Amino acid sequence: MADVAKLAGVSHQTVSRVLNGAPHVRPGTRERVLAAIRELDYRPNSAARALVTRRSQTLGVVSFDSTLYGPASMLDGIERAARTADYFVSVASLRSLDSRSVQEAVDRLLDQGVEGVVVIAPQISAVSALAKLSSSVPVVAVGSGSRSRMPMVSFDNRAGAEVATRHLLDLGHRTVHHLAGPAGWMESRDRQDGWRQTLEAGGARVPRVGSGDWSARSGYEAGLRIAHDPEVTAVFCANDHMALGLLRALHEAGRAIPGEISVIGFDDIPEAAYFTPPLTTVRQDFGELGRRALELLLEELVGVAHTRNHVQISPEMVLRRSAGPARRD
Amino acid sequence: MADVAKLAGVSHQTVSRVLNGAPHVRPGTRERVLAAIRELDYRPNSAARALVTRRSQTLGVVSFDSTLYGPASMLDGIERAARTADYFVSVASLRSLDSRSVQEAVDRLLDQGVEGVVVIAPQISAVSALAKLSSSVPVVAVGSGSRSRMPMVSFDNRAGAEVATRHLLDLGHRTVHHLAGPAGWMESRDRQDGWRQTLEAGGARVPRVGSGDWSARSGYEAGLRIAHDPEVTAVFCANDHMALGLLRALHEAGRAIPGEISVIGFDDIPEAAYFTPPLTTVRQDFGELGRRALELLLEELVGVAHTRNHVQISPEMVLRRSAGPARRD
DNA sequence: GAGTTGTTTGTTAACGCTAACATCTACGCT
DNA sequence: AGCGTAGATGTTAGCGTTAACAAACAACTC
Structure with missing residues (x-):
């Protein structure tokens, strides 16, 4: 920065001023x-800036299994929203969802100096871990x-x-029969x-x-069990x-769908x-969910009076061909 | 840090020493x-540390559509590997894959002070953008x-x-007929x-x-076109x-698979x-791929003599039921 | 023309840490 | 005892930036 100042014939503070768009700098x-900045290909040092401003411009995201479509999409939505708000995003993915891991991941992020954290952690245990986490920065949970x-x-x-059923x-x-998700997940329960x-x-x-574990395999196994049960005509x-x-x-x-059994899913993955x-x-x-989570975090960050602490998004039913009328026999 | 030093009755430098595991500190x-650290719940300020050591302990990942299974898994693999190497990872996802976006994303990461960058960018244009990117830090491409x-x-x-065909x-x-990916992607071409x-x-x-655009929809449309072509008995x-x-x-x-037409895919997504x-x-x-990419980046970072610049991983064929013998008629 | 105000610039002092060097102790050797 | 040596600690000076204040100058007002 000193070099830039020298080349431009001004003080380093003036350089800082143009960098930060401060007023009272003559156009010339x-x-x-x-x-001079272009000439020297100068980049401000973010660590120095963070040190003095006490703002890292970084948000943390802790995610469970970011290989899954849901978490991956939320992460994507969060990142996009963060970028438009001029924040960086640092991720920490969890191995397991016990409360120690969550604690650990949040700590890691905190060590890095993030200004806020979004936790993509749908397990009940994770959320209760968060509740007792006395973090120095705002935290919002998503999903x-x-x-x-x-x-x-x-x-x-x-x-x-409800709409599906x-x-x-x-x-x-x-x-209607139900194939639930694994115990311990809020989504399963709700x-x-x-x-x-x-x-x-x-x-x-x-x-x-x-109940299954979200995987296709577990759905298959459940399917094997009910395939020959004449009672079952509809599964959610x-x-x-x-x-x-x-x-x-x-x-x-050999069961006809939806002729003999109707099936409805949840998520609407692209496939x-x-x-x-x-x-x-x-x-x-999911993308919208991520975006909203970041929005909420940003609000907390600037200390907006708690307008609304919980944001809920309504799902929407997508009609296709796997569900049809019951046979009248 | 000064508070900790005072509480422990030592100088701040000694605190720094225990934090960094420096030798010559008496056990007592x-x-x-x-x-004292525990007592005060003290956390070192990473910005200050980064400022003086000139190391941010952060790696950047630029990813294209991290909603897709491939990129998401690679990101996951990278993050895991980075964590064990004690690095943070910061992500930047691209809207589009033109060379300006790639440039922009890498710049963004560089502004943040990352020590290295992994680019998950399978498009030819992206890689050529990288090639002419004169970055101050090591960059490795993946996928x-x-x-x-x-x-x-x-x-x-x-x-x-080759093995599939x-x-x-x-x-x-x-x-064997082929349904290729979109033009401009290295994967498609290879x-x-x-x-x-x-x-x-x-x-x-x-x-x-x-050729399609990787989506199920585009595969469906291609399928409509070939469904009634008696020439087609196998599609890769x-x-x-x-x-x-x-x-x-x-x-x-109404075509039987694999009876009339055999189909082979690529990736082995969980579904x-x-x-x-x-x-x-x-x-x-994909996870392995991400891990290896990070490994390579780490090598560059410590300046290991270029052992091998390109790492290639061999795919493996998974036999299931969608491909079978040709009808002899 | 002196005082007042506002714009533009520069100077100095942090921010919280580590590197480098300085100092002080304890110990063993001659 | 005197000296060297190594271990344990303290002191000082930056890292590159912004905040706070100070100064210089221009343009008004009366």
């Missing part, structure tokens, strides 16, 4: 400084739906489950609750729930991947439209 | 300092396969295409080259290639998503095993 001077006091943005999983009931199915409530409200019998799966596995198992067992048959599902806009 | 003193001088790690896409030929198919060479080596006719798709769309279109047209039918494909271990 500004030009000379800019020219979960707990009732904790922590700021968070999530989908209305319950409402999503209702849709099936309206199609004439006597009841979707299951929504499903159950809808069944009860509709006066339908509530069958035993199966907690996510599309499991629905895919279920479809596969049903297909192998869902090309399953056999194309999957009726509940769409979540 | 170290204990007192550690206790591509150009012949440029830039350090990079990639899959041997050509070899992958050969497999189909060995199954008795007179020739896979297509591998396919073509194998056909030529086997004395088979080289049919016209179709440049990725699994397009294969999924193709499968769908073929299914709708591939549950397609209808389960997809024979070529597996890429």
Whole structure:
């Protein structure tokens, strides 16, 4: 910076002024400084700036399995939003979701000097870990739906489950089976609750729930178990991947979809439209979720009075061909 | 830090010494300092440290569409590897893949003071942008396969295409059609080259290639076009998503798979095993790829003599049910 | 023309840390 | 005892930036 100042014939402070767009710099001077900067290919040192301003311009994201479509999309949305707000994004992905790991990841980020943290951690344990995390910086959770006091943005999983279940009931199915996600996940719980409530409200019998681990494999295994159960005419799966596995198992067992069994998923992953048959599902806009999370974090950062601590986004049903009317026999 | 020093009754330099594990600190003193650190919940300021050491402990990753399974997995692999090497990772995702965007993203990262950059940028234009990028820090490209001088790690896409094509030929198919990826991508080009060479080596006719944009939708559209072409008995798709769309279109047209048409994909995404039918494909271990890229970057960072500038990983064929023997009629 | 105001620039002092050197102790050797 | 040596600690000076203040100058006002 001293070099630039010398070349432009001004003091280093004036250089700093043009860099930061401070007022009261004569246009001619500004030009000379800019020219010197280009000439020397000068880049301000962010560490020095961070040291004196006490702002790192960096936000942290801790993510669980960023290989999955949901987390990856949220991360993407967060990054995009952060960039437009002129922040950098540093990621820390978790190996496992116990509260120690979450703590550790947040610590790591804090050590780096992030100004705020977004946690993509849908497990109940993770959120409770966060709740007791006395962080020096704002933290917002995303993708979960707990009732904790922590700021968070999530989908209305319950409402999503309701429309899916209702849709099936309206199609004439006597009841709807449910393939839930793994225990401990907020999404699993809320979707299951929504499903159950809808069944009860509709006066339908509530069958035993199966559960998987979100993977297609686990959906397949569940499918094997129910394929020959004549009771089952409609299944609401907690996510599309499991629905895919279920479809596969049903297909192998020779069951017609939706002729004999209707299936609805959750997420609307890009592939869902090309399953056999194309999957009726509940769409979540993960990118939007990430964006909103960052928005909320930014608000906390500037200390806006808590307008709204929880943001909920409504899911939207996508009708395709895997769900149809119940057979009248 | 001064507070810690005072509490422990030592100088700030001694605190620095225990923080950095410097030798010549009496165990008793170290204990007192550690206790003071815990007591005050002190965290070293990374900006100050970066300023004086000139090392940010941060690596940058620029990624194209981190929503896709491949990039997301690589990012994940990179992050994990970076963490074990005690680096932070900062991400910048691109909107588009023109050379200006790449330039911009790398600049952004550089402004932040990263010590090195991994670019997940499979487009030819991106790599050529990198080549002329005179960066002050090491850069490695990943997932591509150009012949440029830039350090990079990639899959041997050509070899992958060869085994897939050969497999189909060995199954008795007179020739193999190809559904290529979009123009401008290194993966598209290399896979297509591998396919073509194998056909030529086997004395088979080289049919016209179709091409998609990696999406299931584009695969579906291509499928619609070839579904009624009796010439087509085997298709090698440049990725699994397009294969999924193709499968769908073929299914709708009533073509039996693999009875009438065999299909092979590329990537082995987690869902591939549950397609209808389960997809024979070529597996890429994206996580491994990311890890290796980081390894290479780390080597550059410590200035190891260029042992090997290009790392290539061999893909592996995964046999499932979508490819079978040609009908003898 | 002296005082007042506003614009433009420069000077100095941090920010929190580590590197380099300086100092002080304890110990062993002759 | 005197000296050298190594270990343990302290002191000082930066790293590159911005904040706060100071100074110089121009343009007004009355």
